Amino acid sequence: MxxxxxxxxxxxxxxxxxxxxxxxxxxxxxxxxxxxxxxxxxxxxxxxxxxxxxxxxxxxxxxxxxxxxxxxxxxxxxxxxxxxxxxxxxxxxxxxxxxxxxxxTDKSLGIAGEDLPGSWAATEFVAWYNGHPDYRDLQFDLSAKRVVVIGNGNVAADVIRMLTLSPRALERTDIADHALEALRASAVEEVVVLGRRGPAQAAFTSAELRELGHLEGVDLRVRAEELELDPVSQDWLADHGTFTARTNVELLREFAARAPREGAARRIELRFLRSPVQIRGSGRVEAVDIRRNEIVRADDGALRARAVDEPVEPIACGLVLRSVGYRxxxxxxxxxxxxxxxxxxxxxxxxxxxxxxxxxxxxxxxxxxxxxxxxxxxxxxxxxxxxxxxxxxxxxxxxxxxxxxxxxxxxxxxxxxxxxxTVEGWRAIDGLERERGRDGQRPRVKLASRGELLSAAAATASSAAS
Ligand SMILES: Cc1cc2nc3c(=O)[nH]c(=O)nc-3n(C[C@H](O)[C@H](O)[C@H](O)COP(=O)(O)OP(=O)(O)OC[C@H]3O[C@@H](n4cnc5c(N)ncnc54)[C@H](O)[C@@H]3O)c2cc1C
Ligand SMILES: NC(=O)c1ccc[n+]([C@@H]2O[C@H](COP(=O)([O-])OP(=O)(O)OC[C@H]3O[C@@H](n4cnc5c(N)ncnc54)[C@H](OP(=O)(O)O)[C@@H]3O)[C@@H](O)[C@H]2O)c1
Incomplete structure (x- = not known):
């Protein structure tokens, strides 16, 4: 031009x-x-x-x-x-x-009870603990002992760690102050994670899965019977399985064979071939009903989860995080x-x-x-x-x-x-956040409301003009 x-x-x-x-x-x-x-x-x-x-x-x-x-x-x-x-x-x-x-935004599950109070998209939880200004005022009730996370990708891995790490491990980070305070008071003892497909199809990358198995003070459990590969997955893993899928299966077998960590304050349980059928509760989340799936090869060659006609299994919980993808x-x-x-x-x-x-x-x-x-x-x-x-x-x-x-x-x-x-406004925000973090040896303390962010940006703009 x-x-x-x-x-x-x-x-x-x-x-x-x-x-x-x-x-x-x-x-x-x-x-x-x-x-x-x-x-x-x-x-x-x-x-x-x-x-x-x-x-x-x-x-x-x-x-x-x-x-x-x-x-x-x-x-x-x-x-x-x-x-x-x-x-x-x-x-x-x-x-x-x-x-x-x-x-x-988040992808929805399309099941009954998805909108009950206490059922949240992981997108919301993530934005809240990271100080996104549009999510600052959300109130997550962390008073229940058990949380169910739906989906087993890397976002699920992030939220599982945030729910199970001790506040000590988070207080030197840039987690939003409002989230740190809520997590300090958390009563959560167990996080149950539902993967709709089998261990060979878990969406975690191996580094993230390995990390879940080595969190301080956290016991990771996997049921050996849920790790048994069905014939379709066995063939797939042998002929087309990615390095990640093979490593994940090995890691999961190691985890399943470990003795439970005595005295661990918190526990993660990874379930496989399990889908939520409905989220239940009167007025707020009280349980998730799950059903077992089997793996089938679809016409396009993809391995999909198909429901098995068996009674549902209820899991009592007080909070559900749906981590099934962004949209x-x-x-x-x-x-x-x-x-x-x-x-x-x-x-x-x-x-x-x-x-x-x-x-x-x-x-x-x-x-x-x-x-x-x-x-x-x-x-x-x-x-x-x-x-x-x-x-x-x-x-x-x-x-x-x-x-x-x-x-x-x-x-x-x-x-x-x-x-x-402008860039000067952003530098003012960045400078102020880093400065606020200095005393607590944190990378930054985030300004988590739009008002605070805009006044920090404007303060420099006006001092530059005067
Ligand atoms: C929870 C989570 C954790 C992750 N952790 C990792 C990790 O540890 N390591 C890793 O390698 N990858 C990670 N990823 C993946 C990585 O973050 C993504 O690949 C990447 O952010 C995608 O970049 P993007 O720019 O397309 O989208 P985004 O990062 O979402 O950026 C889009 C931007 O557009 C802005 N915007 C939207 N609409 C408008 C509009 N109408 N006008 C103006 N601006 C607008 C938004 O505010 C946003 O700033 C993570 C992803 C998630 C969801
Ligand atoms: N540390 C990191 O590097 C990091 C951290 C966070 C995110 N990320 C990246 O960001 C991207 C997004 O991550 P993500 O975790 O949101 O997405 P993802 O990796 O696509 O995982 C989505 C999970 O949701 C499940 N799911 C989807 N629809 C479902 C349904 N209807 N019912 C039950 N389960 C359902 C998927 O199962 P199926 O596999 O069966 O579809 C999968 O387990 C990924 O590429 C991820 O690697 C990276």
Missing amino acids: AGPRPRVAIVGAGPAGAFAASALRRCAGDVEIDLLERLPTPWGLLRGGVAPDHQDIKRLQDTFDRQTLRHGCRFLGNVEVGVDISHAELMRHYAAVIYATGAQ AVPLPDVPFDERSFVLPNERGRVLTPDGAPLPGVYAVGWIKRGPTGILGTNKRDAEETVACLADDLATAALTPPASPDRAQIDALLAERVPDVV
């Missing part, structure tokens, strides 16, 4: 948005990049998802900072695309828009695939309903490929999208925007969102 430097908007400053900005810097030449983010803080699930006891992973924020905000990308926080500014308006101001909005939500006026819950796309180029590329519109991360994959997966994924965008810029395939000047978008945003958080 001839003329001034093309300007690209990235919507969502999570890992995928950060990787996309960094890739754009490297391979799309001289472009201006704005990261628009609905929260006052950047880094998406790296800040609001990754568990507080995994601080080494959170350090990726320093790399993101160096490769984006310290490398000429602008941060425009507290701006929600689709609410504060429309897709059409973005297209008037930018040569290209990359959607990196992740998966903002993306549509953005107004942007195509959305209602079956796969992603922006329909080819290698990151967003497609119209008739399958043609929508010029200038791209997707990265969980909104592009669905809610799976670790942080690093988003790097390769962003590189694919950015390669398409760079090609489209180089071949002049993009229509120049009607209002390309930075001043015009800044004026529009200032009118719509008086408290846009």
Whole structure:
């Protein structure tokens, strides 16, 4: 595209948005990049998802900072695309828009009792303990002795650790203060985890599963009879089983063979081939009825769980966390695939309903490929999208925007969102949080309400102006 430097908007400053900005810097030449983010803080699930006891992973924020905000990308926080500014308006101001909005809600189970008080999506629990401002006021009742977690992926592993680790193990982390206080008073002694398929199909990665078996003061139990592989799983593991699946099965066998840890304050029980049928209780969760499944090979070759016609088994509990996956939500006026819950796309180029590329519109991360994959997966994924965008810029395939000047978008945003958080505002939040953490030898103490975050950001803006 001839003329001034093309300007690209990235919507969502999570890992995928950060990787996309960094890739754009490297391979799309001289472009201006704005990261628009609905929260006052950047880094998406790296800040609001990754568990507080995994601080080494959170350090990726320093790399993101160096490769984006310290490398000429602008941060425009507290701006929600689709609410504060429309897709059409973005297209008037930018040569290209990359959607990196992740998966903002949870997948539902569709069983009776799912909405009873005491039944929560793991997405909510995770956001609450990580200090996401929209979830700060949730009240989790941790007075019951037994919790049931549905699903056995890595998010389930995170919430299981948060429920069973001693408060001592969490008090040097960046867990939100309100969550630390509630977990200190927790009466939870046992977490029962339901995997609908067998041990060979558990969705945990092996490092996360191994960690569950070695938590201080926690006994991990697995029933040997639930580890016996059915013939379908045995064949699958022998012929096509991944390294992770084989390692997981070995680890689970080791755990099942261990003697119970005497005197452990808390206990995790991993159940397999068990699905919830309904969540019960009068006025709030009192039990989950589960049924046994068997593994069958479906027509598409996938191994699925099929209910066995047997009486249900009740598990009494006071809290249920449904950890069965995240789900993306549509953005107004942007195509959305209602079956796969992603922006329909080819290698990151967003497609119209008739399958043609929508010029200038791209997707990265969980909104592009669905809610799976670790942080690093988003790097390769962003590189694919950015390669398409760079090609489209180089071949002049993009229509120049009607209002390309930075001043015009800044004026529009200032009118719509008086408290846009810029990079200086974010640095003020970051500085204050780190400072608050210093005395307690914590990486940071999070400001967990939008009000606190915005006043911290504004304090610097006004001191810079005076
Ligand atoms: C609980 C949990 C723990 C995890 N732990 C690990 C881990 O330990 N290690 C690991 O490798 N991977 C981990 N992952 C996976 C990793 O977090 C994801 O792969 C990654 O965050 C996906 O990046 P994303 O940018 O697509 O989505 P997100 O991280 O969700 O970022 C999306 C961003 O877009 C913003 N946004 C949404 N809508 C709008 C809008 N309309 N306007 C403006 N902004 C918007 C959101 O506020 C958010 O900041 C974890 C995932 C979860 C759910
Ligand atoms: N430490 C880390 O690296 C880390 C931490 C957290 C998250 N992550 C990543 O983030 C991504 C999302 O994690 P996730 O745990 O949300 O998703 P996930 O890995 O897809 O696990 C979802 C779990 O829910 C189960 N499930 C789905 N629908 C169900 C239903 N209707 N009934 C019962 N069970 C059901 C799945 O079983 P089936 O397998 O039978 O479908 C699976 O056990 C993953 O790629 C994960 O690796 C990584």
